Amino acid sequence: MSEDIEGAAPGFVRVRLDLSYDGKDFSGWAKQAERRTVQGEIESALRTVTRSSETYDLTVAGRTDSGVHARGQVAHVDLPEDVWAEHRDKLLRRLAGRLPHDVRVWKVAEAPAGFNARFAAVWRRYAYRVTDDPGGVDPLLRGHVLWHDWPLDVDAMNRAAEKLVGEHDFAAYCKRREGATTIRTLQQLSWERGADGVITATVRADAFCHNMVRSLVGAMLFVGDGHRDAEWPGKVLAAGVRDSSVHVVRPHGLTLEEVGYPADELLAARARQARNMRSLPGGGCC
Numbered sequence: 001m002s003e004d005i006e007g008a009a010p011g012f013v014r015v016r017l018d019l020s021y022d023g024k025d026f027s028g029w030a031k032q033a034e035r036r037t038v039q040g041e042i043e044s045a046l047r048t049v050t051r052s053s054e055t056y057d058l059t060v061a062g063r064t065d066s067g068v069h070a071r072g073q074v075a076h077v078d079l080p081e082d083v084w085a086e087h088r089d090k091l092l093r094r095l096a097g098r099l100p101h102d103v104r105v106w107k108v109a110e111a112p113a114g115f116n117a118r119f120a121a122v123w124r125r126y127a128y129r130v131t132d133d134p135g136g137v138d139p140l141l142r143g144h145v146l147w148h149d150w151p152l153d154v155d156a157m158n159r160a161a162e163k164l165v166g167e168h169d170f171a172a173y174c175k176r177r178e179g180a181t182t183i184r185t186l187q188q189l190s191w192e193r194g195a196d197g198v199i200t201a202t203v204r205a206d207a208f209c210h211n212m213v214r215s216l217v218g219a220m221l222f223v224g225d226g227h228r229d230a231e232w233p234g235k236v237l238a239a240g241v242r243d244s245s246v247h248v249v250r251p252h253g254l255t256l257e258e259v260g261y262p263a264d265e266l267l268a269a270r271a272r273q274a275r276n277m278r279s280l281p282g283g284g285c286c
Helices: 038-049 081-087 091-098 154-162 212-224 232-239 264-277
Strands: 012-021 058-060 069-080 103-110 123-131 166-169 183-193 198-205 254-260
Touching (some): 012 038, 038 058, 038 091, 091 103, 123 212, 154 183, 154 212, 183 212, 198 212, 212 232
Parallel strands (some): 069 254
Antiparallel strands (some): 012 103, 123 254, 166 183, 183 198
16 A cells, blocks of 8 residues: 555554664664564564554654664554554553563554654654763663763863754765755754763754764764864865764664654645655665
């Protein structure tokens, strides 16, 4: 069944799923043959609990790479009207009993008209967590926090971040995809050190291209530890080509925290706008 970006086909109901997962043991979001993925696990569980003979494909707000976590991921699935009517009241609890413990669906609800988890989104917000504690990472946080073995100057990283906010061609910080633009609007990029010493980057944009967040973080860590000045990430951006000195940091420090959508009456218009504006990358993100 071909997907209508603005709603389900006749005879189907579009259902929104809010979910989270620990990415450690997943080969990213998108299903792959012979590999364990978040999409594959949820679609399998959904098929089982609805006793369906076919698999109902999920559409996600942002495909995450292998090892990347999500706290506020959003997806949608189009279910036959009779399947939704039979299972809607018990679907959430049944998924909880079927899904593995490293992925949870927290909410299942009929989506408003015009909703599309991918194209109706107006922003995605990620967090990247790192510590420069000379003793390393708290063992209880080791799967979600990167250890950087140099003292980091958060003020310098924030100065560098200012140069990157706005609409730019982020080709210098992205892995190119055939037929996909690298123009993005970076709405927020900021760093804050918590009382526990963990430094969190908040990164929000209308969308992200492949490796973008982890490349931006890698560049700013070089600024924070004194290897580069605060102007360098902006100069890399302006050059418009991949720079071999920009390090793509490890995925386990990255978490998709939240996805933003417009008011219900604006969903369809936003989906059309996003679809026409550019071709979003089909592969993994960030």
